[in-house]
Amino acid sequence: MPLAMEAPRRMGAAPVDEAVAELAPAKINLHLHVTGRRADGYHLLDSLVVFAGAADEVMVEPGEGHSLRLGGPEAGALAAEPDNLVLRAARLLAEAAGRDLPGAALLLEKRLPVASGIGGGSADAAAALRALNRFWGLGMAGPALEALALRLGADVPVCVASRPTRMQGVGEVLSAAPGLPAFGMVLANPRVSLATPGIFAARTGPFSPPAVLPARWADAAALAEALRALRNDLEPPAISLCPPIAGVLEALSALPGALMARMSGSGATCFALFADAAAAEHAAMLLPPAWWRWGGGVRAAA
Numbered sequence: 001m002p003l004a005m006e007a008p009r010r011m012g013a014a015p016v017d018e019a020v021a022e023l024a025p026a027k028i029n030l031h032l033h034v035t036g037r038r039a040d041g042y043h044l045l046d047s048l049v050v051f052a053g054a055a056d057e058v059m060v061e062p063g064e065g066h067s068l069r070l071g072g073p074e075a076g077a078l079a080a081e082p083d084n085l086v087l088r089a090a091r092l093l094a095e096a097a098g099r100d101l102p103g104a105a106l107l108l109e110k111r112l113p114v115a116s117g118i119g120g121g122s123a124d125a126a127a128a129l130r131a132l133n134r135f136w137g138l139g140m141a142g143p144a145l146e147a148l149a150l151r152l153g154a155d156v157p158v159c160v161a162s163r164p165t166r167m168q169g170v171g172e173v174l175s176a177a178p179g180l181p182a183f184g185m186v187l188a189n190p191r192v193s194l195a196t197p198g199i200f201a202a203r204t205g206p207f208s209p210p211a212v213l214p215a216r217w218a219d220a221a222a223l224a225e226a227l228r229a230l231r232n233d234l235e236p237p238a239i240s241l242c243p244p245i246a247g248v249l250e251a252l253s254a255l256p257g258a259l260m261a262r263m264s265g266s267g268a269t270c271f272a273l274f275a276d277a278a279a280a281e282h283a284a285m286l287l288p289p290a291w292w293r294w295g296g297g298v299r300a301a302a
């Protein structure tokens with residue numbers, strides 16, 4: 001399976017004539033406050049975003065035109081997708097480059113559940129932008145890639161760097177996250193896909209203020225305590241549309257060593273925090289095998 005290969009990586013702005021690969025890590029919203037709504041209907045958010053070790057992978061190799069092949073355990077859910085975000089990212093970057101570029105054969109190894117609140121499609125699009133930026137030797141810097149990314153979805157800019165980030169605006173206002181301790185995480189999805197627009201539309205009640213966050217947390221227990229005082233404002237509407245989410249949160253909270261549990265994004269994937277990656281990896285195996293489940297570490301800053 002070519003995507004499991006450790007592909008060569010080259011720095012600089014010269015085109016490469018061999019395969020490049022980029023991981024597309026799952027995005028987790030540790031809290032998600034909906035703080036307002038723009039005139040165009042998009043919601044203003046305040047969210048502390050981290051990225052898990054669970055990831056898709058995007059690989060590019062020389063080819064004729066732009067093409068995409070799908071592999072991996074979750075690829076079936078995308079077979080009927082008319083316009084994969086990976087190809088949309090490729091078209092957008094080629095258009096922004098404004099010149100003839102070599103053909104790119106893209107491969108997507110899909111391991112993250114689709115439409116599940118962990119931004120797999122957004123992570124794939126961001127990984128495709130990074131991979132093609134290197135493959136075509138465009139030398140485009142992070143901020144330029146993030147501006148392009150926003151045209152693919154509100155969650156795509158934060159996935160360009162895929163490091164802990166405070167995300168505001170509709171998703172385009174990015175700033176450094178507070179200092180985070182090492183911690184572990186379990187992810188669980190009851191195998192229900194949820195479409196993001198319906199969850200935002202079902203949200204009712206007043207908007208939340210942005211969270212007040214410290215400069216850093218000393219350890220995982222302090223982080224969990226602070227998060228317990230915050231919330232995901234999309235969790236109540238998601239549970240009302242998809243009641244099994246409540247059972248997932250209950251099961252995560254009951255795992256030995258779980259420090260707190262919450263839904264990510266617009267759901268249905270939920271997460272629990274643990275003191276370390278090993279505890280999380282072990283606890284994930286105690287969840288129902290019929291669910292999509294993962295346990296491990298979180299990508300550190302920078």
Ligand SMILES: C[C@@](CO)(OP(=O)(O)O)[C@H](O)COP(=O)(O)OP(=O)(O)OC[C@H]1O[C@@H](n2ccc(N)nc2=O)[C@H](O)[C@@H]1O
Pocket residue numbers: 029032041042043044045047116117118119120122152153154155156169170171196197200264265266267
């Ligand atoms: C809710 C979040 C939280 O991180 O995550 P997911 O549940 O998708 O993982 C994101 O804001 C999702 O971002 P993304 O999935 O890229 O959204 P988009 O494709 O741009 O928008 C899909 C739809 O979601 C709604 N939407 C999205 C983002 C936002 N800030 N306000 C919104 O109201 C709009 O109805 C929009 O038409």
Ligand SMILES: Nc1ncnc2c1ncn2[C@@H]1O[C@H](COP(=O)(O)OP(=O)(O)O)[C@@H](O)[C@H]1O
Pocket residue numbers: 078081083084085086108113114115116117118119120121122123124125155194196265266267
């Ligand atoms: N590579 C991709 N991976 C996942 N979804 C994709 C992809 N390309 C296009 N999509 C579309 O984007 C929608 C949202 O996908 P996803 O990012 O997985 O949701 P979420 O952000 O809720 O986790 C899917 O329902 C699918 O129609």
